[in-house]
Structures are given as structure tokens and as C-alpha cells.
Amino acid sequence: MKPISSRDNPLVKRLRALATSARERRKHGETLLDGAHLLAAALDAGWPLKQLVASEGGAARAEIVALLARAPVALPRVVLPDALFAHVSPVDAPSGVLAVIELPAAPPARALEDSVVVLDGVQDPGNLGTILRTAAAAGVHDALLTEGCAQAWSPRVLRAGMGAHFVLRIHEHADALARLAGFPGPKIATALGTGARVLYDTDLDRPVAWLFGAEGQGLSPALLAAAELRVLIPMAPGIESLNVGAAAAVCLFEQARQRAAWQTSRPPHDD
Amino acid sequence: MKPISSRDNPLVKRLRALATSARERRKHGETLLDGAHLLAAALDAGWPLKQLVASEGGAARAEIVALLARAPVALPRVVLPDALFAHVSPVDAPSGVLAVIELPAAPPARALEDSVVVLDGVQDPGNLGTILRTAAAAGVHDALLTEGCAQAWSPRVLRAGMGAHFVLRIHEHADALARLAGFPGPKIATALGTGARVLYDTDLDRPVAWLFGAEGQGLSPALLAAAELRVLIPMAPGIESLNVGAAAAVCLFEQARQRAAWQTSRPPHDD
Numbered sequence: 329m330k331p332i333s334s335r336d337n338p339l340v341k342r343l344r345a346l347a348t349s350a351r352e353r354r355k356h357g358e359t360l361l362d363g364a365h366l367l368a369a370a371l372d373a374g375w376p377l378k379q380l381v382a383s384e385g386g387a388a389r390a391e392i393v394a395l396l397a398r399a400p401v402a403l404p405r406v407v408l409p410d411a412l413f414a415h416v417s418p419v420d421a422p423s424g425v426l427a428v429i430e431l432p433a434a435p436p437a438r439a440l441e442d443s444v445v446v447l448d449g450v451q452d453p454g455n456l457g458t459i460l461r462t463a464a465a466a467g468v469h470d471a472l473l474t475e476g477c478a479q480a481w482s483p484r485v486l487r488a489g490m491g492a493h494f495v496l497r498i499h500e501h502a503d504a505l506a507r508l509a510g511f512p513g514p515k516i517a518t519a520l521g522t523g524a525r526v527l528y529d530t531d532l533d534r535p536v537a538w539l540f541g542a543e544g545q546g547l548s549p550a551l552l553a554a555a556e557l558r559v560l561i562p563m564a565p566g567i568e569s570l571n572v573g574a575a576a577a578v579c580l581f582e583q584a585r586q587r588a589a590w591q592t593s594r595p596p597h598d599d
Numbered sequence: 600m601k602p603i604s605s606r607d608n609p610l611v612k613r614l615r616a617l618a619t620s621a622r623e624r625r626k627h628g629e630t631l632l633d634g635a636h637l638l639a640a641a642l643d644a645g646w647p648l649k650q651l652v653a654s655e656g657g658a659a660r661a662e663i664v665a666l667l668a669r670a671p672v673a674l675p676r677v678v679l680p681d682a683l684f685a686h687v688s689p690v691d692a693p694s695g696v697l698a699v700i701e702l703p704a705a706p707p708a709r710a711l712e713d714s715v716v717v718l719d720g721v722q723d724p725g726n727l728g729t730i731l732r733t734a735a736a737a738g739v740h741d742a743l744l745t746e747g748c749a750q751a752w753s754p755r756v757l758r759a760g761m762g763a764h765f766v767l768r769i770h771e772h773a774d775a776l777a778r779l780a781g782f783p784g785p786k787i788a789t790a791l792g793t794g795a796r797v798l799y800d801t802d803l804d805r806p807v808a809w810l811f812g813a814e815g816q817g818l819s820p821a822l823l824a825a826a827e828l829r830v831l832i833p834m835a836p837g838i839e840s841l842n843v844g845a846a847a848a849v850c851l852f853e854q855a856r857q858r859a860a861w862q863t864s865r866p867p868h869d870d
Contacts, residue, residue: 365815373837454725458842465845467835488842495837528856544636561852562859564738566644566766571729571759574848577841581832581849582856585799588833 332408335415339406343381343416346428350479357431360483363423364391369491370427371398379428380405383413386424395425418483431481435470435497440511442535443468443583446504448551449476449542450572456480457488458573459540464492466580467587468538472502474551476542504539505554511537517547518575519558527559532583543572603679606686610677614652614687617699621750628702631754634694635662640762641698642669650699651676654684657695666696689754702752706741706768711782713806714739714854717775719822720747720813721843727751728759729844730811735763737851738858739809743773745822747813775810776825782808788818789846790829798830803854814843 332340345352346360353359358378361367370377380403386392387407396405414422445463450456456478463471473480480498499507508515513535518527539555541547547555561570561578570578603611616623617631624630629649632638641648651674657663658678667676685693716734721727727749731742744751751769770778779786784806789798810826812818818826832841832849841849 369837369839458845461838461842462845465832465834465838465841490840490842491838495835528859561736562855563736564766566640567732567736567762568640569761570736570848571732571761571844573842574729574733574844577845577848578852582852584833585853588799 332406332412335412339379340408340412340416343426343428347416347418347483350482353431353479353481358428359431359481359486360418361427361429362418362425362483362487364395364425366487366490367395367425367427368398370429370494371395373491373494375429375494377403377427377429379403380425381413381416381427382407382425383410383422384408385410386413389424392425419487435499437499437507440470440507440535440537442470443513443538444470444472444508444511444535445538445540445576445580446472446474446502446508446515446551447477447540448474448504448547449545450540451476451478451542453478453482453484454488455543455571455573457485457490457492459576460485460489460492460496460498462573462577462580464489464495466584468496468580470497470499472499472504472507474504474548475501504551508537508554511535513537514556515539515554516557516559516579517541517552517555518579519560524558524560527561527579527582530557530559532586536583538576538579540572540576603677603683606683610650611679611683611687614697614699618687618689618754621753624702624750624753629699630702630752630757631689632698632700633689633696633754633758635666635696637758637761638666638696638698639669641700641765642666644762644765646700646765648674648698648700650674651696652684652687652698653678653696654681654693655679656681657684660695663696690758706770708770708778711741711778711806711808713741714784714809715741715743715779715782715806716809716811716847716851717743717745717773717779717786717822718748718811719745719775719818720816721811722747722749722813724749724753724755725759726814726842726844728756728761728763730847731756731760731763731767731769733844733848733851735760735766737855739767739851741768741770743770743775743778745775745819746772775822779808779825782806784808785827786810786825787828787830787850788812788823788826789850790831795829795831798832798850798853801828801830803857807854809847809850811843811847 480500515537517539786808788810
């Protein structure tokens, strides 16, 4: 490993560009995974990495040493001085290790057969990544992101997703209404007020297209109009709504609970 | 209203200090509510305000005009040029309106009788505020925050809390173990692995002290050791854990669901 000490080093300039610019990520077709937990999730999933980068401080930490030992032997790796690593890190508190990966191709636009989350205009990277993580944990396999969402493969969304990107099919720039034509279950929006039914009284043991809008704005009128059902989460007085990530967690895990309950509530020998 | 145009204006300097420094907030005994939604929640709750500040652009928006009309007539109010408002705003995207309030006194250290959330070392203001919002929405009345948490009444936590601060009793710098001595229900931690029971198979129709740790670090060893129960949220393969805010949402609303189900599953005339 050659020591690198300058911000003008081509690799450093490339990493910095990938860390800070969606346009540069698209131009190079690459993005960054930041942090030991996220890299471990990528290795667990067998996700192909192109380059490993550690800080000097990071390369001395047991967690990162173990991680580097797990990565394929042939994978290029480089150690940067801590200050230079901080310069190229996409997060405020540099984690000590990151990897370059290719931006993946869009998943095939097949018909959607099981539950899907539709994220409409979710621009906050933390919220977007958190909802992807929650959806993957709840057993959802597809996420449709409309044009107004943050770039799904940005380092901050990847970081908040904590591995969700490696198990979900993420359809960016999706024409959600077109993709949901013929979907074999209800499109459900979360809503306040009249016409909404209580989440817990709703049959969720079937494919559902969950429609979640941005904090504040909510769903676009076209998507809201397309929802066959509106559900509400009963809340205590004085609080009007949940953060979109919290609302998604409650809805998606209520569905997971109902589906598992349905499986186990059948008598074992019934067919 | 006198026009204010300088960063050296005493009110501007005070607002800027409150927006940016926990120490200044403690010194002055004041903090800032940012944004029309949060201010509306404060007015709904009858929370006392000391001063209203709008940007010129904000004061021309219907939502903010309506808000200002609802505030008590005697409340001092001032309009700042947009650039100056941005200078004193505690958020990246200035909302156009904010209010000065007093930092409230600590709630009385009475015995805790119903469910409580214990937040241990939650430093991220967004996560902290989101969990407070979720807890309030789920009907929890008390939150214990250990020493390592972010300042609960900082503008960013208030913003993420979206009114939760006006309905919860928030106990900062809490000695959680001492406060939970004699608590009439289980202390429950969320956990992976052995010894944990499935959340949905756990009786939550009773007072619960929910223990949530920081993203990454988890709970302090002393709090983890004090938990009588560990519950797990069943997850799909490939995802190891949820964001702490999502996990709290699933747990707290599963409890709310069980409690409401218990109420409605009783025959109407049974006593």
C-alpha cells in the first residue's frame, strides 16, 4: 500500500466527489458504503465491492481489522491518514472504513405480486433509508420511489438503510400508478379524519401497496386518489400524527404480525 | 413594530444564541419553537409563549397569518427581513415563524405509575424528538432521559417532537434505575438473540418501562441488566435490526393495540 497524503490524489478526489455529489455518483456509476456495520451487511449479502478504504485510526480498530480480513483477498484496499479520510467521508462523524461499489442497474420492471412500499417525495435521506430498512425487516421485497425522492443509493441513505439495499428491489424514478396497475391487493394510504378505518381492524393478510408521502407534504393528490383504503393509527389526544418513518414501522409490522398470526392460528393438521 | 436590520440588534443576538447553543439556552432559561406546525401545537396546548418572530416572507403566508391571529393579543411580535430570520433560525430550511418560550421546570419526581419510556444516551436530536412524538402518540405520559441524551428542549428536538413536549412529562438527567425502583410493571428491553421473547406473545396490557438505547451503542450494561424482560421483533432474513425510532414505534403501538383490544374484547356489561 502506497501512502497517500494529498487531496489532489486521484483516488481521494474521486472519493470526495462520490461522497458529496449525486451527479458525480451517476457520472462515475459508483457510490460509497460508509461504516463497519454497513460493510458487514454488504459482505453478508455477497454484494460486490470495488475498493476498500480505511483511515489509519480505523485500520487499528479490531472491528475493522476483522472486517478487512473477511473481504475478498483480491479486493484493492488503501489506508488514508485520518484527516484525509475525514475529507472523503460522506458522514459528519467518520467511521474509519468505507467501500466503493457500483451503482446497481435498475431491477427488472416485472409485475409486482406481493406487498410493496411506495415512497412519494421522501427527500430526507435519513427518513428514506430508515423506511427502506423497516420495509426490508418487515419482509417487503419491493420499494417504488417516485421522482421527488432522494437518491436511494446516496451514502447517507445507504447508511440509514443499514443493509436494506442489499435485500430489497429498489425501483427509482418510478411511475407508481403505472407500476401498480393490476396489483393484486389494495393500495393503502395512512390518513387522518373521516373515511379512514382503524389499522388494527383492517385485513392486512394479503398483498398491500403501502403509500407513504413526505413529512409535511403528504402524498401527491393522484396517489392519494388512487388509494382504495385509508387507514388511521389511533393516537392519544394532543398528538396529530407520527413521523413518516414511525408510521411506516407501525403499519408494516402490523401487517407482519397479522400474516404470522394467520400462519400460526391454523390448526396444525388442517388443510 | 420597529424594523430590525442588523445582526447586532440585541434581540437578534439573543435569538441566534438560543438557536445555536445549549449553554446559552440554559443561561437565559429560554428556547425556540420553530415552524408553524409546532407553534400551532403549542397554542393548542395552551403553552405560554414569550415572543413571536416571523420573517417578512413568512408573515405574508396565509398559514402564518392565521397562526399569528390565534396568538394572544398581548404577545410581543416582531418581523425580521428574510436573511436575518435565516440567521437566527435553528433549522437549515427556515420555516418563516418561531417563538421564544421559557425552558420549563423539571416535572415533579413523583412515583411512576403507568408506562414510561427510558431513553439512554440518545444523542441524535431527530431520533430523540421522533421517539418522544411516538411515545406521546401511543399514550405514554412520562419519558426518562439519561445524562447522555441530547437536550430535550433544543429547537431541533422540539421540531422533531412536533408537540410531544407539550403533553409529556420529560425528566432530563434522570437516574433511571433509581426512578424505576418500585415501578409496578416490567422493565423491557428490545434485544436480539437468546432469552428474548417475541413482542407479540408478550403481555403488554400493564404498565411497562420501555428501555431504548442509542443507535449503535444500545443500552448501558446497568440498564440492560435491570430489564426483567427482553423482547424481539421478528424480522425477515438479511436485516439485523431496526432504527431505534422504528423499534420504539413498533413496541409502543403494539402495547397500545393490546390495551385497546383488551378494552373492547370485554363484554359490555361485565364488571
